[in-house]
Amino acid sequence: xxxxxxxxxxxxxxxxxxxxxxxxxxxxxxxxxxxxxxxxxxxxxxxxxxxxxxxxxxxxxxxxxxxxxxxxxxxxxxxxxxxxxxxxxxxxxxxxxxxxxxxxxxxxxxxx
Amino acid sequence: xxxxxxxxxxxxxxxxxxxxxxxxxxxxxxxxxxxxxxxxxxxxxxxxxxxxxxxxxxxxxxxxxxxxxxxxxxxxxxxxxxxxxxxxxxxxxxxxxxxxxxxxxxxxxxxxxx
Numbered sequence: 001x002x003x004x005x006x007x008x009x010x011x012x013x014x015x016x017x018x019x020x021x022x023x024x025x026x027x028x029x030x031x032x033x034x035x036x037x038x039x040x041x042x043x044x045x046x047x048x049x050x051x052x053x054x055x056x057x058x059x060x061x062x063x064x065x066x067x068x069x070x071x072x073x074x075x076x077x078x079x080x081x082x083x084x085x086x087x088x089x090x091x092x093x094x095x096x097x098x099x100x101x102x103x104x105x106x107x108x109x110x111x112x
Numbered sequence: 113x114x115x116x117x118x119x120x121x122x123x124x125x126x127x128x129x130x131x132x133x134x135x136x137x138x139x140x141x142x143x144x145x146x147x148x149x150x151x152x153x154x155x156x157x158x159x160x161x162x163x164x165x166x167x168x169x170x171x172x173x174x175x176x177x178x179x180x181x182x183x184x185x186x187x188x189x190x191x192x193x194x195x196x197x198x199x200x201x202x203x204x205x206x207x208x209x210x211x212x213x214x215x216x217x218x219x220x221x222x223x224x225x226x
Contacts, residue, residue: 033213042116042201043156043191058213077185090155092214100146101205101214103155 002026006104008093013081013111018036021076021107023091031096032074035108036060036087049074050096081111114139117204125192125224131186135176135202140152145169145173145178146214150199157204159187183200187209194222 025032035049045058049068050056063085065077074093078085088108092101118135125131144163148156149219160169165180174189185202202217 021131035214035216042218044216045213048213092156098156100161103148105155105159107211 004091004093004104006089006107008107009105011107012080013110015081015107015111016079018079019075019081021078021089021091021109023074023076023104024072025074025091025093026072027093027095027102028071029093029095029102030071031101032068032091032093033058033067033101034064034074034076035056035090035092037090038087041087046076047091067090078109079107083111085109086111114143114204114206114215116202116204116215116217118200118220120218121199121221123220123221123222127194127224127226128191129224130133131189131192131196131222132188133200133202133222135185135187135217137183137185137202137204139183139204139206143206145176146203146205147174147176147185147187148201148203148216150201150219152198156201168169194224194226197222197224201213 004025030051034046036042047066049055091104092100115138146161147159147160160171162169162178168177176187199219199221201219202213
């Protein structure tokens with residue numbers, strides 16, 4: 001049982017480049033989320049999904065796109081990377097109903 | 113809106129010392145409360161949780177009690193170990209409709225020394 005997996009673990013981008021952070025879970029969870037972790041700010045919700053085909057914005061959605069074509073996968077797209085998007089990104093999934101969220105190992109992104 | 117406030121770190125303790133990390137929250141409705149732990153270089157793991165007032169969550173010697181009257185969920189451990197060195201996050205979840213989203217505190221770094 002792999003849980004929540006994320007790729008890549010590390011990435012360096014130049015300003016203006018695009019990329020997709022991959023996230024997959026094998027627990028058949030309906031709810032999936034993306035968070036970013038910045039020093040002194042905890043984790044902040046970027047986007048979330050309550051099921052295949054349904055996504056919504058979180059606290060800090062600007063500059064990011066998501067889609068959810070299957071229950072298992074929830075990729076996060078940066079269309080035009082900016083230095084302000086330098087952060088550690090975590091994907092999480094949950095059954096919902098206030099249940100615990102399961103986190104992936106994270107992707108450390110640096111934008112120069 | 114929802115918010116979580118936890119004490120700033122770092123907290124530095126000697127092994128076997130008593131630990132308290134304070135956490136207070138503001139939320140609409142009746143949130144579930146969580147403590148997550150992040151070890152160096154890793155993702156977050158659930159440490160313990162409580163889903164209603166007066167519930168006590170416990171795991172690995174850590175405890176926290178859901179206090180609705182003081183809107184608090186303080187984390188305690190009677191005797192810390194070097195292996196407890198990590199960043200601890202207090203969080204709440206409100207199941208609004210079909211969504212289930214976490215609001216985190218800023219995290220408290222704990223360093224335990226011999």
